[in-house]
Amino acid sequence: MITDYFLSIAIMICMYSILAVSLNMILGFTGLLNLGHAAFFALGAYTSALLSLAGFSFWISMISGGCVAALFGLVIGGSSLRLRGDYLAIATLGFGEIVRILLKNGGDLTRGALGLVGIPRPSFFGIVIKTQLQYFVLYLIIAVLCIFLLWCIAQSPFGRVLRGIREDELAVSSLGKNVFQYKVIAVSLGACFAGIAGSLFAHYITYIEPNSFGFMESIIIVCMVVLGGLGSIAGSVLGAVLLIIFPELFKMVVQEWLPVSIEMQAGIKFLLYGVILVVLMLYKREGLLGEKRRGNHDLAS
Amino acid sequence: MDLSIAVQLVLNSILAGGIYALIALGYTMVYGVLKFINFAHGEIFMIGAYTAYAASVALPMQVAVPFSWFMSILVVLFLAYHIPFDSFFKKRVWYQYLIIAGILLVVAKSISYFFLYLLVHALPLWISALISIIVCAILGFVIEKVGYKKLRGKDRLTPLITAIGFSIILQALALLMFGGEIRSFEYKTQESYEVFGASITPHQLLIILTSIIIMILLHLFLKYTKYGKAMRAVTDNMDVAKIIGINPDKVISLVFMIGSGLAAVAGILIGIEQNLHPTMGIVPGIKAFTAAVIGGIGNIYGAVLGGYFIGFAENIGIWFIPSGYKDAIAFVILLLMLLLKPSGFFGQQKEEEVRA
Secondary structure, rough: HHHHEEEEEEEHHHHHHHHHHHHHHHHOOOOOOOOOOHHHHHHHHHHHHHHOOOOOOHHHHHHHHHHHHHHHHHHHHHHHHEEEEEEEHHHHHHHHHHHHHHHHOOOOOOOOOOOOOOOOOOOOOOOEEEOOOHHHHHHHHHHHHHHHHHHHHHHHHHHHHHHHHHHHHHHHHOOOOHHHHHHHHHHHHHHHHHHHHHHHHHHHHOOOOOHHHHHHHHHHHHHHHHHHOOHHHEEEEEEEEHHHHHHHHHHHHHHHHOOOHHHHHHHHHHHHHHHHHHHHHHOOOOOOOOOOOOOOOOOOO | OOHHHHHHHHHHHHHHHHHHHHHHHHHEEEHHOOOOOOOOHHHHHHHHHHHHHHHHHOOOHHHHHHHHHHHHHHHHHHHOOOOOHHHHHHOOOOOHHHHHHHHHHHHHHHHHHHHHHHOOOOOHHHHHHHHHHHHHHHHHHHHHHHHHHHHHHOOOOHHHHHHHHHHHHHHHHHHHHOOOOOOOOOOOOOEEEOOOOEEEOOOHHHHHHHHHHHHHHHHHHHHHHHHHHHHHHHOOOHHHHOOOOOOOHHHHHHHHHHHOOOOHHEEEEEEEEEEOOOHHHHHHHHHHHHHHHHOOOOHHHHHHHHHHHHHHHHHHHHOOHHHHHHHHHHHHHHHHHHHHHHOOOOOOHHHOOOEE
């Protein structure tokens, strides 16, 4: 079914939009490079999958997925946010890999590399979400809600403080704000929404395994945020849309003339991601929709 | 545990440690000069392994042709940075770029035939190693000139994201050229020597000795040659080095070339023992970074010690915990180091540089 195919792409876009906007909270607004965002995604997915398998309802498991990820964000943030920008990036990368390794060796609970299978589909008020269209409508509503919430947070005084931290940490702390506390809250907020996205992912694919939450996944999310523009919520959504649609478009168009193996498709996709990162950083640091920075402000020191 | 197992663990640790130390040297040298984490370093290690593999076996045509193009384009870019094209034209005109691109393409095409010849024949290991070191040194040079040079003096995240971009590009290129399947140098299994009941193959002995010899050579280079001294001077204080007439651009290029060459050596050494895969660079890259952090990033001798420390911690650690957690050991050490003592054990660097 061709409509189902398009709908499945749209559903992926919904999930990745949440992920990209939630990372934007951390990377774009606060200026903290988080290379372990896929770990929050994974924690949300695993938590909600395990709860669903234990018989809890979709909503409860989704919310608790978000909460566990947020808690984890609190731990990561609390322990590593005193590090400077590039060291923080490597530390979050380390955290992300540790989470993946723990899930892989989690024994009977996470079933290791085999992953969790047969995650129940979302159901409420007696309706079981089965078709792609139902999934799309449900996920679209959740995505819009999440993004709206994050947008509200970004517009609030709290969001302004975060942007202030990105521009000049010293100035913000001289205004009497506890910079460290703000950073930790920003990270755990981003983590919470990434966890919700993970829960959506688990309930849509109904099968999760540790290797789908590797370092590459984190990089893809970073790439979406950078492409869309740091600090722009519409930009992150645009980045997610473009980076999900392009590989699919490529598959459809090129496959007609050139038979390309799945491996080649992956290679070309990653090549594109890499080129986007390099070209944007060298020539257009504000991304597609990011706010143009006046003066020679640094991203984060 | 009895003696033979202990000796075996120590041998394995020295083996892995030497390789981590070689990669860590590249990280720490670049950090010393430019104060930034060259994330693409692990991928240069991977390209080094693949290049040595490609030269030492007879590659089939459909792999050899794209790889020969990759190598020739790198060489042409390297040469192009040394030719003052602007002086050939009386004034700047738009079509000069077309002419230059055309000339470079023709040169690249002819060089690619030379590489193709090398790739489709099986060359002895030492020649393939030489080719791999040269290609990686050039790759390091080109990446620095194309990417990092423009970002010098900017904030810290921009070069890091650029470096991540380059590392993905290199991974993707390796995947496109060689495919995702696991490759190996196709050596026959060798008879092993017995040392106190532990076994060691001639290849493993080669790895241990080569890594130690290379590090001694690097030490002599830094200590006694003009370029080595210039490199240390720039690491120490770039502004003062400029004042006394050292060209920092040249030194930075040299640092990238030497660091990448060392990564290539590590790649070749690991390629002899283990399988090659386009993603093989990530995990050793992070472990080597950990080694550099342990040694106090920027400190060359610290990086060597850190490399061996990681090697020992990992190989002795899996004696006590399940082997599935082997990679986690280095990550946990990395986090503990970053959180508790980010200046490393031998760093001259101050804490404030690392803390936000």
